[in-house]
Amino acid sequence: MNKNGPVIIIEDDLDDQLLLEVVFQKLGYPNKVVYFLDGQQALDYLNKTEEVPFLILSDINMPKLDGFALRDKIHMDAQLKVKCIPYLFFSTAVSQQMVIDAYSLSVQGFFVKQVSMDELEKSITVIMEYWKRCVAPNNF
Template identity: 70%
Template sequence: MNKNGPVIIIEDDSEDKILLKEVFKKHTYPNEIIYFSDGQKALDFLIEEDVLPFLILSDINMPKLNGFELRKKIYEDARLQEKCIPYLFFSTAASQQYVIDAYSLSAQGFFVKQSTFGELEKTIVLIMEYWKRCAAPNNF
């Protein structure tokens, strides 16, 4: 985890993407925000680019490679695993089984997308502040 690295957001819903952009714009975090509309594009980026992201916020239901499939591929890739990138699910598709599946893949969190801008903002701020304070093996 690189606290100054980019935040990777994997989101295929254009309205959710607009709201997330507004939250990050309002709070002016120093991290670059990189959006992908599907898991395969995000995986290609993580494999091909020499980048150490701060964290990944991933929807579940996406085209090509869904959030669970992406998490599994990252988890099984030794080179990506060494980067210690926090992987958080951020989805409206919340069920007990989805949460169990997420944590079975060693996700570091599962957050339900809030329906109002204010609640979405609170969640994003909480996530960012938590991970900014968290230590990771590659921070030393």
Template identity: 60%
Template sequence: MDKSGTIIVIEDDPDDQHVLEEAFNELGYLNKRIYFLDGLSALDYLYTTQDPPFLIISDINLPMLNGLELRRKVQTDAELSLKCIPYIYFTTAINKQIVIDAYSTSAQGFFVKPSGFEEIKETIKLMVDYWKRCAAPNNF
């Protein structure tokens, strides 16, 4: 995990992408952000990028490869798992089974998207600040 690395956001709603980018901008994070509309594009990027990722923030309901399937692939791929990229779900999809399924993939967080901009911004700040303070095996 490179704390100055790229924040990967996988969100299939362009309006939500815009709101998230506004929140990141207002919070003043300098990390580059890359947005993907589906899990398969994000996975292709993870396999090919030379940029060190910092976080993955993923919706659950995604076309082509949903957030749960993507997390399983990242978790079980030897090359990707060594990058120690925190995987956080940020979704409107919420029920007991989805939360159980998310944590069965060893997710590092599950957050429900609030409806208001200020709450979204507070949640993003909580996620990013937490991981900026955490130690990871590849930080040494």
């Protein structure tokens, strides 16, 4: 895990992207934030970039490659898996079955998108601070 790497946000709703951009700017984390509209774009980026992202915040319901399929591809790819990139779902869609399916794919967190800016800021702060303090096998 690269704590200084970019935060990858996979979100097909441009309004949600804008809200997240405002929150990240307000919170002032030094990490670059990179947005993708679908899982396939994110997967292509992950396979081509030399950068090791800090974490991935992924919506579930997206065109081309949904969040579950993307997580499965990353989890099964030895070169991507060894980068130890935390993969978290950040979605308005939530059900018990979705959460079970997410954790069966070794997702490191499932967060429901908050409606208010204040709650969205709190969620992003909790996520960022937790992973900034976490240690991964590739930190040594």
